[in-house]
Amino acid sequence: MFIYCTATTLNGYLATPEHSLDWLLSIPAEGVTPGGFSYAALVMGSHTYEWVLAQENLLAQPEKWAGLYGDKPVFVFSSRDLPISAGADVRVLRGPVAEHLNTIRQAAGEGNVWLQGGGELVGQFLDAGALDEIILDVAPAALATGAPLLPREVLWPRLRLLEARQSGEFARLRWRVERLG
Template sequence: MTTHFYTASSVDGFIATTDHSLDWLLSQDIDEDGPMAYPGFIARVGALAMGASTFEWVMRHEKGRWDYAQPTWVFTHREMSAPEHGDVRFTQDDVRRVHAEMLAAADGKDIWIVGGGDLAGQFADAGLLDEVWLQYAPVTLGAGAPLLPRRLDLELIEVARNRSFLCGRYRVVGAPAP
């Protein structure tokens, strides 16, 4: 069971604009059956974690509908409303305890840290992030939500082009020695 941070990024390392727009991403060309595309990835995922902004984006974008079949942990300090359907669990617990719950719920499948970047970093800080999958869209944003605001060493284990996207899969080696 592998814990992945799978995300798209601008070439300059942002996963959303400063006002949490993904228009720059959703307008890009991708082959859903092509290399490192989402359908093949999500089929192997048994549990998800995301931060409050990402959850709010999904709820806005899907107009309140929740399409994930997997149990999802949403990290927040606020009172938030769960979607009518789906298994959404709000938490502000330690990432280690949440990760253990996710492993138990995932039933042998992988874990997806959806984002944002700092939440993925919190799992990396605890030594719980195994892989980072990046789809680089051919844009720069100049500013926005950071991809992974940590100092980490990564090993490149797969590279592909999917239409507009440069895709890389990395193993997390860990924080460099001080």
């Protein structure tokens, strides 16, 4: 399954326009329960990847990569040549998502694929019929503008609620995404 799991502001932003996550990192993590799903491969856009590289100083300290991602393949969508943390299994993809689905599915085998965002990239997976679940940690915060959670029109009954519960200061919500046709 392709699972989009992310934290979001209550009004549907992932980050500020400058890609800052300070609004998220300032919220205490006590009582927050972890993801609740297993995954065998990850997908992210270039800004998300570059944020993690910088935040964790992964180019200077590549040994930290395994602590974050283990040896799981990480697919990064970008039109640019991106720096890669030494020893990391990072595969840069570009162009239509549909053309890369087989590659990603093969890398994940029987496992799930964690779509980390941003929203426009996940929207492309939705467009390609490759979005099965959305798991959100909705934060007690709003931003006036920023990187959108999912800039697409997706109406009920395509989304079916599977879970809604408290997770520390966050609200954990989970929906199944029904395939079209």
